[in-house]
Amino acid sequence: QVQLVQSGAEVKKPGASVRVSCKASGYTFTSFYIHWVRQAPGQGLEWMGIINPNGGTINYAQRFQGRVTMTRDTSTSTVYMELSSLTSEDTAVYYCARGARYLDLWGRGTLVTVSS
Amino acid sequence: QSALTQPASVSGSPGQSITISCAGTSSDVGGYNYVSWYQQHPGEAPKLMIYDVNNRPSGVSDRFSGSKSGNTASLTISGLQAEDEADYYCASYTTSSTRVFGGGTKLTVL
Numbered sequence: 001q002v003q004l005v006q007s008g009a010e011v012k013k014p015g016a017s018v019r020v021s022c023k024a025s026g027y028t029f030t031s032f033y034i035h036w037v038r039q040a041p042g043q044g045l046e047w048m049g050i051i052n053p054n055g056g057t058i059n060y061a062q063r064f065q066g067r068v069t070m071t072r073d074t075s076t077s078t079v080y081m082e083l084s085s086l087t088s089e090d091t092a093v094y095y096c097a098r099g100a101r102y103l104d105l106w107g108r109g110t111l112v113t114v115s116s
Numbered sequence: 117q118s119a120l121t122q123p124a125s126v127s128g129s130p131g132q133s134i135t136i137s138c139a140g141t142s143s144d145v146g147g148y149n150y151v152s153w154y155q156q157h158p159g160e161a162p163k164l165m166i167y168d169v170n171n172r173p174s175g176v177s178d179r180f181s182g183s184k185s186g187n188t189a190s191l192t193i194s195g196l197q198a199e200d201e202a203d204y205y206c207a208s209y210t211t212s213s214t215r216v217f218g219g220g221t222k223l224t225v226l
Contacts, residue, residue, distance in 0.1 A: 035215065037162075044119070044220040045154070045162065045205050059213050062117065095161060101209055102152035102167035109161055 002026035004034075004096050004107035011113045017084040020110045022096030029077035030054035033100050036070065036081045038092040039109075048094075051079055086114045120145065120206055120218035127224040133194040136221045138206030139187060144216055146187035150209035153182060153191045156220075157202045165204075166191060193223070201225040 007021040022034060036048040049060035051070040058070050069082045079096060094110045097103035121139040128134040138145065138153075145151055149169045154162035164173050166182035169189065179194045189208075193200055206218040 037217075044203075045156075045207075045217040047207070047215045047217055050215070061214055062212075097162075101150040102164060102207070103154070103162070104164045104167070104173060106161040106163070 002105060004098060004105060006094075006096060006107040006110045009111040009113070011115065012086050014087055014114055014116055016086050016114075017082055018086060018090075018112050019080055019082040020094050020096075020112070022079045022081070022107055024053075024077045024079070024098070027098075030074060032098045034070075034072070034079045035097045035099065035103055036068075037095045037097055037103075039095070040089070040092040043092075046092075048081070053077075053079065083112075086112075088114050090114050117144075117210055117212070117214060117216045120208060120216055122204075122206060122218040122221045124219070125222045125224065127226055128193075128196045129226045130196050130198065132196050133192060134196060134223065135193075136191045136204055136206075136223070138189040138191070138208075138218045140189070140208055140216070141187055144208040144210045145184065145189050145206075147211060148209045149184070151182065151184060151189040152207045153180075154205045154207065155200075155202045156205065162205065196225050198225050 005023045030053045035050045053072045072079045096107045098105040151169045153166040156162040169184045170182040181192045204221045
């Protein structure tokens with residue numbers, strides 16, 4: 001079954017970091033880019049960045065530069081997104097999604113709550 | 117990179133047609149034929165409805181169509197059905213090889 005399975009919900013304190021995983025299955029992991037997109041409660045979709053599992057090339061949205069790190073592990077077909085220096089404004093559902101020009105396969109999302 | 121501009125809400129009666137606009141710039145929508153549209157029902161992940169301006173993925177109803185003129189893309193839904201009620205987002209490739217989403221449009225089927 002072609003799918004992206006994300007890690008479970010996280011609760012973090014302000015200033016902490018969070019790492020969310022996204023495990024691909026059912027297709028050739030290195031053949032498709034992976035994007036990270038987040039959605040704050042009641043808000044729209046926000047693109048965070050993209051990683052090429054084949055070689056690890058990365059491109060981050062400017063507003064997350066210096067605070068986000070995307071990595072991949074080809075041995076487990078898993079992509080990771082780490083976001084540091086969390087504030088309450090980072091409370092959101094974080095999605096991974098497959099694709100290049102368009103996103104044709106999405107994970108179910110991981111809720112990250114930042115609260116003291 | 118500023119978000120693409122979409123109307124906050126649109127509505128229509130069953131059977132009618134509606135169009136959602138997505139305004140960008142020559143650095144995104146106008147510069148590439150890489151506009152895509154996503155449907156999102158409450159509590160669910162987004163679903164790809166249109167890619168590369170006017171192409172439908174397998175399994176998406178032909179009631180959904182896309183177009184582009186200059187810096188503005190559009191999604192048209194014909195023969196509105198109750199199940200079409202959802203949030204819709206456009207997205208585009210940009211000159212910096214990033215992606216940008218629109219702010220989203222809430223479609224209400226009256």
